[in-house]
Amino acid sequence: MTLAYIPSPGVSSIHLGPVTIRFYALTMLLAIIVAAWITARRWKKEGGRSDQILDIAICAVPAGIIGARLYHVVTTPERYFGANGNPANILRIWQGGLGIWGAVLLGALAAWAWCRHKNYPTALLADSVAPALLVAQAIGRLGNWFNQELYGAPTTLPWGLKIDAAGSAIGSSEQCYDGATCPVGTLFHPTFLYEMIWNLIGAALLVWVGHKAVKVLKAGSLFALYVMWYTLGRTWIESLRIDFAHEFLGVRVNVWVSVVVFILAGIALVIIARTGKPTPLLSEKLRTITELEERQEAQAEGRRDKGDGAKAKDADIRDMN
Template sequence: MNLAYIPSPGFSKFTIGPVTIHMYAICILIGIVFAVWILSVRWKKDGGTFDQVLDTTLVAVPCGLVGARLYHCITTPEAYFPPTGNLINILKVWEGGMAIFGGIGVGALAAFLWCRHRRYPFALLADCIAPALMVAQAIGRLGNWFNQELYGMPTTLPWGLKLNDADAIGKTEICYDGQPCPSGTLFHPTFLYEMIWNLVGAAIIVWLGHKLVTVLKAGQQFAMYMMWYGLGRTWIESIRINYSSIVLGLRINVWTAIIVFILGCILFVVLWRLGPDTADLTGRLQAVTAEEAARLEHQGDGHASGEASDDAAGHAADVADVSGQTADGDEAKRPETGEPETAPSDNR
């Protein structure tokens, strides 16, 4: 009997009136808030503004959420597509099933297109968001804990995860040699492993970015993120026992993690040789920010001038109206035609 273990939460959702709120969604939202805050702090240090961050977030986050869901559904088609699955299950995001690889891929593409449209240096944005993503992912993993999902193989370690949901226990594919897990079995808390891995990675990226600020090229911090997360996800994914498509003897997400790690290495080397200097992109961002500020100021001046013109026109109309009323009053005092005017008195 294990005397020490990590307990699972006794709830995964709560209600406020007729509204049901899932902890999985709350964890994702909290992660997004932290990511936006970290990104904003780093972006403003390079000469950007919070409005630029907010606009980019409003484009990238919805696209990222859609990408995360689609990647999960495509890589585990049995639950979502006929003949074994139901398409309506794709919409049941509160039950879990958001794959970070799809979210980062589609979200990054959306952010890239938006940056091209607004002339923001995307490589600089990628560097600023690298540690922010790792923190957001760490917080988001708490959603797996509340849902009692994506845990690892059985373990006797004192930090093993104890499940209290019979449905969650029933989702395990293997226990000991593929046999059903006995009561009281503990599992590797892979959500916790990934949380710690991501937070350590965020700290390393920030530290190296500060230490090698004059050496690193723009985009290399994001390449570090790809390498670090790809490496960690490779071993963490290898000890999970939830259902997953198998390709050439490995879980499909293990292959994806390996590919992300390799692409990160390639990107790091290419940027080292051919990448733009961070200082140059910082100067470009500052110039774009100055242009946006000048444009807003000009629009404000134009609006103020328009209001002044409207006030002047209104004042002129009032004057004309008053003059007209005065003229009408004078005419009213004149005698009608044929009526003799009163002779002026002679006070000699």
């Protein structure tokens, strides 16, 4: 008899008239808001402004979502193409299926392009967003809990995840993911919870390292450490999962991706340490750019006020005539 377990929600959405609100989508939205807020706070401490982060987010978030979906589609094409596939499902992101590496790649490219356009220090932005991404990814894993998806192998641990087989969520009909039926009451490793905890610990560590080693680490180092921490955790957490995934040499593709990206991030960390710029130097550059933007905005506002005054004067003259 199981005395303790983590329950699963029986539903993954609510209906308000003709509108269906997916909890998965809500967790993604919350994750984006929290990430933007954390990044803005860290960015302001380096000499920037919140509205600069908002502008970057407007570019990076849509690109990240598109990249995340494309990564999922490319790595699991059979779900959308072929005899049993449906290309229309590509647009149904509320059903799950967002690959973090696609999000990081396209999102980072969009953010880099905007920073280059505005002359913002990209490495400084990368360090500002690093812990925010881990917090956002932790929040996003709640969407997997609501969908009852991407859980691990059966377990007898007291924190095992119990699937609501009578519910309407995705995982309620995919308990063992292989066509087999697990015995009633089977518990599964709550990989969503493992990754949440791992990511939150990583976010705290990045903030701590940033405070303690700000004069030692070059700008961009925290982002490289973020990638290394996440991939290190993803490697063992991914190995616990039992959902369908393509394999190479008997190992899930996402595990291989995590190993390769971990190595690349380690190499990047070494290169940054040797050739990167000090964070205080880039912070001073950001302050200068921000001050310049503020002066330009003040001048533009002054011109508008002057123009409005001239229009008002012309109107008074016309009235007198």
